[in-house]
Amino acid sequence: MSQNRFQQHLVPVATLLAVGLVLWYLLAIWLNAAGVIERVLAPQGAWSWQELVAATFSMQRPVLPVPHQIALDLWTSIFDAPLDSPRNLLLHAWVTAGATLTGFLMGLVLGGLLAVCIVHSRTLDRALMPWIVASQSVPVLAIAPIVLIILGSLGITGMLPKATIAMYLCFFPVTVAMVQGLRAPQRLEMELIHTYSASRIQTFFVLRLPSSLPFLFPSLRVAIAAGLAGTIVAELPTGAQAGLGARLLTGSYYGNTLQIWSALIMAALLGVVLTALVAAVEYLIVGRRRQA
Amino acid sequence: MKFAIGVLNLNHLVKKLTVQDAFPMNAPHPTELQASPHSALETPVARPAVVARKASVIYQAADRPVHALSEIDFTINRGEFVSLIGPSGCGKTTLLRVIADLEPITSGEVLVNGMTPSDARERRAYGYVFQAPALFPWRTVLANVMLPLQLIGRSKAECEAIAREQLGRVGLAGFEKKYPWQLSGGMQQRVSIARALGFEPKILMMDEPFGALDEITRDKLNEQLQQLWLRERRTVVFVTHSIAEAVYLSTRIVVMSPRPGRIVKVIESPLPFERDLSIRDTPEFTRLAQEVREALAEGHQ
């Protein structure tokens, strides 16, 4: 069945991607043409269409680099530079991924614990929960510079400030979903467990926790994506040496478009990989149960 | 208005006859019943509303094909109330859906008013009532009944007048401004019947319309539906699980059986057209119910 659906999607996706690539190349010619003509072709005198196209595809600092330029840049930065060199994008991706995952795990633990407390405490439910729900409509990412400064003046630098920002971005969706999930058992199921005179702890592990998982995992996918965005933004103002955010920033300082695009593609790949990681964990925990 | 529709239908009939002349398919089938004395009395010429010839529906399941309907031969005349009854999987709902162009047939032929079901649907021949009310929760009760009328482009005032009248007929006058979710299940189903009747469809298709209701509500609605049919003499195709319901409502009962889905027996009702719920205690009723039960048991063997 899933095989079938995969095939159903394969052709349309491939077609759209191909159309997208062609449009990208055309757009690149159009956007880069002016600069190329002014800087490269005009000084040489006469030039042909072929020369123009070739030149727009191989500019040093194009307005829009073409896909094969980006691919080449990614390739050289990953395979030609040693792994510990700041020129290697994998290193930057690794730094970002590390901070994101650390923050994600911290947020998961914190959010889970808080959700458990909220479900079992009427006071927290009434007093704290509305604020957590409301925080979803607030651009919490804007606090990132402040968190960095506070932690910085406390002498905490490096990965931890970034992880903290990723943590609080992960924490909100996890808490909300987890509270929803822990409350998901219907009255009938709760009453059944009640007739067994199960303790609160037993009820939690037998009923509440399992029924919260279908709510938890979608929120984890949201959380890890938010955490990654948070980490990348956190890498901007610190003057960080490493990390995809730092690459984006230095790229934009020096007008090195190719570097920006490579970092961007790398960030996208990282996002996909991290989400896939969550999906894999989900499959290991929930997917098997569903199949049985 | 009614007369105009009749003329129009006669035209279709003529067209259909010419088609049939070209393809000699008129040989009467064993299960295709001749017009009964009853309906002969009521309608001078028994004009078929639905004709099925060797209609089959075959699903391609994982391991082997499933015959949901196998070579159904069957005719429903104008003005008849026909019930399709049988156990789950006998294809009664499939047959209904085939007639209403909600599902294609694999082989054979189905004609509705001398047209393909698809053409009949394009001419708005069907009023379909599902098991669930399927009302639009964002529309008021009145607006729900107005929906099909608006779709065929009637003027707003006309839509509203007809909808109000139909709601009155199902006993829901005064509920026009309510929303469906403010009504009970039985009332919702009545709204959906009013909606199906409002644009004067040639055939009323009902797929276990009262299946989800409690028995008391069900009895009441059965009575109302029977009286409605008596007043308007619309063609009704009615799918049900309940023998009592089928016997009480129908002029003809079609007993079906599963694997493959087929017609086991067609039973003509000897009951008078004017009925009320007390008819269920008469010996005729009991005998008819017994006959249906036996046919069902036969089909099960």
Next chain:
Amino acid sequence: MSQTKLPGAIGALLAIIPAGLALSQTFSLSGFDPVIPLPALHSPALRIAALQIVCVLLAAQPLRCLLGTLPLLLGSLLTGALLLLSVPSGESEPATAFWLLCIAQFLLARTSVQRLAMLDSPPWVATLTAVLFGLWMLYFWQLLVTAFAVPRVLLPAPADILLALFTEADKLGGDFVQTVLKSVLTGYVLGSGLGIATGIAIERSPFLQRGLLPIASLTSTIPLVGVAPIAVMWFGFDWPSKVAVVVLMTFFPAMVSTLAGLGAAGKLERELMHSYAASPRQQLLALRLPAAMPFIFGALKVNASLALIGAIVAEFFGSPTAGLGFRISTEAARMQMPLVWAAIVLSAIVGSALYSLLVLCERRVNFWHPSVRAAQS
């Protein structure tokens, strides 16, 4: 759960200990003379401690209604206000009595929230509980920051932030116009509108749907804010580049939700429309679009905060000399923390206001949806 239990009773009783200790310490400090205690009564700490003990006693009464909770509520707010006024200013180290009073105040605050959370009626008491909780959080933030003399650079007190909000109203007003009115609203309307329109347009093309949906859902895993530097290069420092980022961020959620919503109409309802031989346009207007509205509003709500985040973060990458993101990043670098916090408060208010507006609209549009009905009853 037993009905007779008074939540927070232990906490309230515990509050007697620090309050009592504070009381006795104040007495000893002011040269306690049992014969003439009058001068000692002028000591603010003494008054606070005495009031706190009264509050504890108020908390002990078992009336389970708002009226029964009100004395404790008002009493604890009063002692809180008095305590805040008596915070030793900066230079002098706060006395032990002060810390004891703080502990007692904390226990009282906790009890007051617990008591309020216990009540079921009137319905707005739930909101009141959350508001009270928020108020106490702000209160202790203010109290501790002042008492510990935390440097403003690290963490300004709420009062400083409030002050900045008013004194720098001109700057912040300019930022509001630049970020919210120009970038966010334009981008939000464009992005969401385009997304919904695309969703409706490709709804009838299964090929485009199958192709676009996986790509669109993939974008939710990608940090799209990252395009900000490119947007700045292409569209300049001013608001158009922010609009571009916001459009990109809001487009895909709107499109995916619209498609999901258009497909969410029930099978029976679709067959009903089919049996009426309704045209695709009629089906869209009468059935699919209304059925899609809850999904579309879901996306609009998500997009509201996405748009704000997109615009603010895009301003981190470069902007003219106005904008909430610009204010936050530059003033943070200049250590003007009250102003930074004020800008954040402003953006939080804008975010919640936008969200509340959408919720209000949704209540009118999706009044029929079970979730809205449940929320209103």
